[in-house]
Amino acid sequence: MKIKRTLRGVAFIAGLMILLAVSSYLLVPRNNTAAAGMEATSANGILGEKENSIDILVLGDSESYFSISPLQLWKEKGYTAYVCGTAGQHLTYSNTMLHRAFQKQKPKIVILETLAIYRKMSLSNVGLAEIARYFPVFQYHNRWKSYDLKGFKNGVKYNWAEDYKGYFYSDQVTPAQNLEYMTPTEESAKIAKTNRYFIQKIKDFCDENGAELILLSTPSTQNWNYKSHNGIAILASELSCEYIDLNLMNDTVGINWSLDTRDSGDHLNYSGANKVTHYLAEYLSGRGILSDHRGDKNYAHWDECLEKLNAKAKGTSN
């Protein structure tokens, strides 16, 4: 009787797994567009990029997609980068994006914008995000409302690519007030245990896949301070990875807080992003691990995208 019941229990769980897998397959977006139900389309545009064409993957929250412009990096050094940053990104989603990106790409560098490391995560959301990685129905369950049978017949094809490679263009200028935001202190901000666990997972994944993890704090007078810097510096030494805090390097980066921020020091604008990206281009060039793809036919569309961004910056395109 006991064996029978145990077998019944196993059969029940197996049946449930199959049901979750089938429903996941049915509800997962057929394409990586908003119309197909994909979330954070700009970040997920990486799924539509040519296989093995991305050198640098950027993860993080809005600081990442306002501060790093992959097309500027392309223009200066011919490196291909993609920003998988999303608004208020939690490390669970950074981890999800990392795994998604590596399905088709083999970037040599993974940059994580550090503000996401301090973003609190509820255990419930962490659990849900982890389950959703195996059974996407937990993430896309609401898609039953807009289910399209036609799309189902065509299967899953992620072929939409984003022109600015995850970068959010903004030419707004609202000067920052708080310019003395990096007052030195011995204190260091604490990183929550759950966040620490996920950052370790991200680091381990990068190591296993031959990518170097770099922690990067982009300039922000509203979101960064010395205490946060100290916390990440300790973390970086524990993880044995590179840490660059551009908030302490303004002599080199040259952010002008009257002109280079779109919202009083919260995020950078186009001009600020170009300065950060220029620094990054020089830094990566100095490392000598990436190659210049300019002139390579396989990367021709990067020039087209750059032209579009230039046109946008000149105000000749929407």
Next chain:
Amino acid sequence: MPSIPSYFSVQFLAILLPVTVTTYAFLPQKPRRIVLLLASYAFFWAVSGKLLVYLLLSTLSIHHFGLWLADNQNRCDQALEQAQKENRKGIKVLYQRQQRGIIAFAVILHIGVLAVLKYSAFFATNLNVGFNLLKLPATVAIPSFVLPIGISFYTMQALSYVLDVYHRKISADRNLFRLALYMSFFPQIMEGPICRYTETAEQLWSVPPIEYRNLTFGLQRILFGILKKMVVADRLNLLISNVFNSYQDYDGFVIAVAAVCYTIQLYMDFSGTMDVALGIGQIFGVSLTENFQRPFFSKTIPEFWKRWHITLGAWFRDYIFYPISLSKPMKYLSSKARKRLGHNFGALPASAIALFYVWLCNGLWHGAGWHFIFFGMYHFALILSGNIAEPFAANIAHKLHISREHPLYHGFQIVRTAALVCIGEMFFRANGLRTGLAMLKKIFTDFTFNTIVEKTFFSFGADLYDYIIVAIVLAVVFFIELCQEKGVSIRERISTKPVAKRFAVYYALIMAIVIFGAYGDNYVPVDPIYASF
């Protein structure tokens, strides 16, 4: 997913519950008690952290008071045995006085802690308003405390235990761990049910092995509870929070719909949580007291309160209503009133006074706010007026040849009761008494159906599909409750079906929650409503 690790959180459903059930299942009897106690404290810690100390102190305190009372009772009994007949009355009075002193100390201590933590800010605010009105140059600082989760629930359990020992209904428990488990059992600590010592302490302590039937029945009930909470209650929150937070922007029709939706949300949320609590209890072989018995089939308000939050009503009945209405002054009042008002209405004044305190406490128990007091007084007025009007209503119905047993009349009574409940719940949910009154006024003075044309109901982040899903699940709940009302147990029926059909029911429930549950990107997590009381 809710922001606190409630019974609907991933960490509870995927970690704490399975780990506790599995560990419990593989251990012999005695260590199972430790597993339940540790799981209960772990859950409380996860929700309230260091505030666990309140629960521990409360447990220690009732253990001590129980033993103190029992000790005093024993000494009284011994003294009475040894005393001569003429001295017995004096000894009785002496010990009774001591008993009263001990119980008063216990009650004041527990109510005092609750009052300070939960009500001191409310009283201080009103005191300042009073000073202001009287133009006195004084202000009281408004204190701010973090409430331990479930304090209103476990305080009631603690008080019922010491009061029952005082009244010699039960013997004081010398076993601190049994009492600790009675106080803290994790499925009920957050929202009840408020169980009595006689109902659960022994059951919990007996820690029977997990039986297949209990496991499957318990799991079914848990799934049903999650379905009610996550598919209906949390989905309706989009409409409710929008309308209640800015009622000024909506007409009377939208406000009325929101009031009805809130009543549904509250029922689905609270009864869903109770289904989870009772389902978990059943897995461990513990029958927790039912807190709901299909309240929306009630024909009158008193009947509604016998079916809604039953354990709270029973607590107020046993520890407030009866002690007041059976007290000497009330008995005297009743006998006087009978002479003046006749047999029909003679008992009314005494019961009205007792009822008043019951509903004042009921309102205050739910929260520190005038709208909660109004909620209590509203139900007090409805019940009292119903009692007064009943003979007249019966007379009128008789003269008009209306059969009060006709199904149509019953239907009318059910709808009327539900409507009255919805009005009360609107005040309950409103952000203050003035807001509640303004919303009620809008229902009667600004009632139009324009919002249907303007599709207002689709502007809250919920679309037609959301409302369709809510309607389907409500229809399922209604069907199940209708069967229960007719004495049919759906779970018993399911258990007689072949295994494939039983699996199909489980799968349908699980997939309905996974696919139609209001969680994830488009929904704001909703904490269980009663957890905040």
